Amino acid sequence: MAMKYVDEFRDPDKARTLVAEIRxxxxxxxxxxxxxxxxxxxxxxxxxxxxxxxxxxxxxxxxEFVHGxxxxxxxxxxxxxxxxxxxxxxxxxxxxxxxxxxxxxxxQKSLLKAKAEGADVRMVYSPLDALAIARKxxxxxxxxxxxxxxxxxxxxxxxxxxxxxxGQTNFSLFxxxxxxxxxxRAILDSADLQLDGFIGPGHVSMVIGTRAYDFIAxxxxxxxxxxxxxxxxxxxxxxxxLRQLAEGRCEVENQYGRIVPEAGNARALAAVDEVYxxxxxxxxxxxxxxxxxxxxxxxxxxxxxxxxxxxxPNVVVADPKACQCxxxxxxxxxxxxxxxFGTACTPEMPLGSLMVSSEGACAxxxxxxxxxxxxx
Amino acid sequence: xCLGIPGRIVEVTDPETMTAxxxxxxxxxxxxxxxxxxxxxxxxxxxxxxxxxxxxFAMSLIDAAEAERTLAMLTELGEIQAEIDAMxxxxxxxxxLRGTDHGHEVCR
Amino acid sequence: MRRLIDEVFVRTFDNAALSALEDQATIALSELLAHGxxxxxxxxxxVVDPLFFPGGDIGKLAVAGTVNDLAMSGARPxxxxxxxxxxxxxxxxxxxxxxxxxxxxADRAGVKIVxxxxxxxxxxxxxxxxxxxxxxxxxxxxISISAANARPGDVVIVNGVLGDHGTAILIARNQLSLxxxxxxxxxxxxxLVAAMLSSCRNIHCLRDATRGGLATxxxxxxxxxxxxxxxSERDVPLREEVKGACEILGLDPLYLANEGRLVAVxxxxxxxxxxxxxxAHPSGxxxxxxxxVTDERRGMVTMQTIxxxxxxxxxxxxxxxxxxx
Numbered sequence: 079m080a081m082k083y084v085d086e087f088r089d090p091d092k093a094r095t096l097v098a099e100i101r102x103x104x105x106x107x108x109x110x111x112x113x114x115x116x117x118x119x120x121x122x123x124x125x126x127x128x129x130x131x132x133x134x135x136x137x138x139x140x141x142e143f144v145h146g147x148x149x150x151x152x153x154x155x156x157x158x159x160x161x162x163x164x165x166x167x168x169x170x171x172x173x174x175x176x177x178x179x180x181x182x183x184x185x186q187k188s189l190l191k192a193k194a195e196g197a198d199v200r201m202v203y204s205p206l207d208a209l210a211i212a213r214k215x216x217x218x219x220x221x222x223x224x225x226x227x228x229x230x231x232x233x234x235x236x237x238x239x240x241x242x243x244x245g246q247t248n249f250s251l252f253x254x255x256x257x258x259x260x261x262x263r264a265i266l267d268s269a270d271l272q273l274d275g276f277i278g279p280g281h282v283s284m285v286i287g288t289r290a291y292d293f294i295a296x297x298x299x300x301x302x303x304x305x306x307x308x309x310x311x312x313x314x315x316x317x318x319x320l321r322q323l324a325e326g327r328c329e330v331e332n333q334y335g336r337i338v339p340e341a342g343n344a345r346a347l348a349a350v351d352e353v354y355x356x357x358x359x360x361x362x363x364x365x366x367x368x369x370x371x372x373x374x375x376x377x378x379x380x381x382x383x384x385x386x387x388x389x390x391p392n393v394v395v396a397d398p399k400a401c402q403c404x405x406x407x408x409x410x411x412x413x414x415x416x417x418x419f420g421t422a423c424t425p426e427m428p429l430g431s432l433m434v435s436s437e438g439a440c441a442x443x444x445x446x447x448x449x450x451x452x453x454x
Numbered sequence: 455x456c457l458g459i460p461g462r463i464v465e466v467t468d469p470e471t472m473t474a475x476x477x478x479x480x481x482x483x484x485x486x487x488x489x490x491x492x493x494x495x496x497x498x499x500x501x502x503x504x505x506x507x508x509x510x511f512a513m514s515l516i517d518a519a520e521a522e523r524t525l526a527m528l529t530e531l532g533e534i535q536a537e538i539d540a541m542x543x544x545x546x547x548x549x550x551l552r553g554t555d556h557g558h559e560v561c562r
Numbered sequence: 563m564r565r566l567i568d569e570v571f572v573r574t575f576d577n578a579a580l581s582a583l584e585d586q587a588t589i590a591l592s593e594l595l596a597h598g599x600x601x602x603x604x605x606x607x608x609v610v611d612p613l614f615f616p617g618g619d620i621g622k623l624a625v626a627g628t629v630n631d632l633a634m635s636g637a638r639p640x641x642x643x644x645x646x647x648x649x650x651x652x653x654x655x656x657x658x659x660x661x662x663x664x665x666x667x668a669d670r671a672g673v674k675i676v677x678x679x680x681x682x683x684x685x686x687x688x689x690x691x692x693x694x695x696x697x698x699x700x701x702x703x704x705i706s707i708s709a710a711n712a713r714p715g716d717v718v719i720v721n722g723v724l725g726d727h728g729t730a731i732l733i734a735r736n737q738l739s740l741x742x743x744x745x746x747x748x749x750x751x752x753x754l755v756a757a758m759l760s761s762c763r764n765i766h767c768l769r770d771a772t773r774g775g776l777a778t779x780x781x782x783x784x785x786x787x788x789x790x791x792x793x794s795e796r797d798v799p800l801r802e803e804v805k806g807a808c809e810i811l812g813l814d815p816l817y818l819a820n821e822g823r824l825v826a827v828x829x830x831x832x833x834x835x836x837x838x839x840x841x842a843h844p845s846g847x848x849x850x851x852x853x854x855v856t857d858e859r860r861g862m863v864t865m866q867t868i869x870x871x872x873x874x875x876x877x878x879x880x881x882x883x884x885x886x887x
Contacts, residue, residue, distance in 0.1 A: 081479045081805065083460035083504060083516060086525055090870035095532035123457060130814075132871025176509070177883035203738045203811065203884060204510025206486060226886065229458075232489060233511045240471070281458050284506065284514045307458070309869040314528065336521040337458075337506050337514045346489045346513065425879035445876040457812045457886050475741075479806025482741040507810070509886055510739075
């Protein structure tokens with residue numbers, strides 16, 4: 079019994095077709111003769127798919143994927159993890175979170191460690207599950223750790239809308255949502271990068287639509303194809319980007335049309351707009367502070383804002399000196415070129431969140447592929 | 455950012471809160487469908503529809519026709535490729551045949 | 563109180579050795595020598611949470627798990643001990659249920675629980691209930707199974723669909739609200755192993771794929787034997803519901819725990835016979851060949867993905883957690 083809309087997009091025959099097409103395109107791209115083409119996939123989900131299915135090895139050496147910073151767990155600054163731990167360690171709090179965030183190291187400990195030491199930290203699949211916990215535990219304060227890009231914002235926003243409607247005053251959100259466009263802009267403005275094109279984030283796009291990326295083609299003259307997450311989607315999108323390069327085009331293309339509407343999802347965007355507003359700036363692990371890259375809860379929903387309800391340390395914690403997370407996140411170096419890759423920084427003892435997150439480039443390299451350090 | 459999975463709406467459990475049961479490979483989960491239900495349309499109108507699910511919310515209605523188009527295009531691409539390969543192989547075979555039998559004629 | 567607890571176990575396990583209420587069980591060596599020429603001896607402690615889950619409970623696990631560890635050496639499992647630590651306040655009813663479950667599994671596996679101990683500790687000093695079982699069995703002469711025996715050319719076989727137990731526990735433990743017909747696959751494997759050895763005495767490696775799943779066992783074999791192991795994703799059997807749950811939660815089924823699944827490494831000339839013997843046995847009806855042992859990339863496990871690419875299947879670090887990214 080096949081899984082519809084999933085198994086068809088894992089078809090090895092179509093994979094072979096696309097790889098052959100990609101090989102055929104290479105000679106038509108002038109730059110490909112000088113150095114490998116660098117195609118950045120922004121989204122952590124794409125990083126994961128590439129490694130899980132072994133896609134890079136299927137490609138000719140003239141094309142390389144560069145793994146971008148679109149992994150909300152990877153860019154979680156240590157200071158914010160410390161804030162989470164501080165809230166979680168309060169006896170009246172039930173701290174709920176997605177599984178991804180539990181192992182990210184703070185300056186003292188991760189949420190998983192805090193849980194082991196007695197804090198009531200619970201993993202949930204949906205923010206609505208956290209709201210249900212609040213309903214079932216009227217005597218406790220339930221906090222949900224909201225992370226993720228625009229993909230997840232509508233869901234946490236709707237949860238707060240429901241919480242307010244129901245008067246669920248013992249529920250609040252610790253908001254760490256980040257936006258994708260300033261991130262991509264920061265990458266494009268970065269001096270140390272040489273990118274030829276982009277594989278765009280398919281699930282962010284089902285919320286925000288595809289026109290948001292027009293500036294990439296128009297102002298920075300890089301082609302971008304919005305991509306789905308099955309391996310065939312990734313290969314197909316790569317082919318589309320390379321075709322743009324071969325034909326001298328510079329456009330925003332949508333490979334994921336079966337799920338991404340050009341205009342995005344108006345209802346989802348409305349929920350986001352009702353609950354959230356842009357922060358003037360927000361701190362990203364490894365990338366420093368980026369303007370307008372995060373959102374916070376509006377005053378109308380202040381009663382459900384954990385940042386206002388609880389006082390947290392709110393300290394900006396510098397990454398360990400040895401950390402080269404920023405360079406990996408920007409795609410300047412590959413994971414195995416980091417000075418501490420595989421030695422001081424391993425999945426067992428991670429220095430940075432890229433080694434912790436299941437879609438972090440470093441964790442992927444370590445688990446799925448290369449183990450040995452290579453000088454940059 | 456990213457983990458979304460296609461699933462089928464198999465039951466509307468609470469039209470008030472827009473909660474439905476969505477099934478993925480035999481596994482069911484309560485899912486909020488408020489983002490894909492059009493105004494003035496009852497949730498029950500979406501029974502049997504396929505949606506993209508992310509953290510307990512249906513975020514998009516899957517366009518079946520578009521999915522078909524993508525797959526069909528890739529299939530056709532494969533068929534064209536196979537034809538070209540076959541033609542190329544047959545050309546090479548012919549060429550080498552002429553070359554060995556009538557080597558002096560090739561340069562005419 | 564203490565007497566009550568002892569009575570629950572003694573009465574439920576119901577055998578002469580236990581009922582004698584000595585401080586130890588004594589077993590005639592001649593009884594053991596009737597089965598082979600080496601003693602197999604193992605122990606494991608069971609701390610699963612929750613205590614009861616679809617398809618099983620801590621008691622069932624505690625017996626089957628130790629029986630299986632013995633069976634993986636080719637031994638005939640014979641006798642178990644049972645040490646229990648209880649958190650104060652645990653309902654006696656829970657104790658009854660667990661004991662009954664242990665007895666049921668012991669009977670099914672043909673083993674006797676002949677000695678044991680219970681302790682009660684104060685609230686918070688233990689999480690509800692911990693059970694330690696130690697087991698002894700006897701290995702027939704001429705059988706020599708070890709993780710270090712794998713050789714290039716060997717065939718890798720599993721006895722059925724993978725990941726049921728791990729998925730069932732994850733769903734039972736967390737607020738994931740998944741409705742799925744997934745039950746733990748907990749079962750004794752000694753009968754299956756006996757059938758496999760009858761068809762081919764020279765099985766090289768056997769291990770049950772418990773914590774860390776198939777991937778962990780394969781890595782252990784690859785490292786102990788210093789060989790490469792290559793599997794094909796297409797050939798790894800998975801229940802549809804486990805696939806669905808893994809897709810929703812973002813889990814890799816290769817790392818999910820099993821409690822009734824073994825991984826066998828078999829010389830190529832014995833593979834067909836072993837596979838047939840497994841499929842003829844109720845615990846192996848869905849047995850499948852999933853890969854082979856090579857002399858390349860020694861110490862590592864690689865997998866050809868369903869997509870056509872290749873990836874490394876690494877050792878798992880920590881516990882696999884559902885993800886949203």
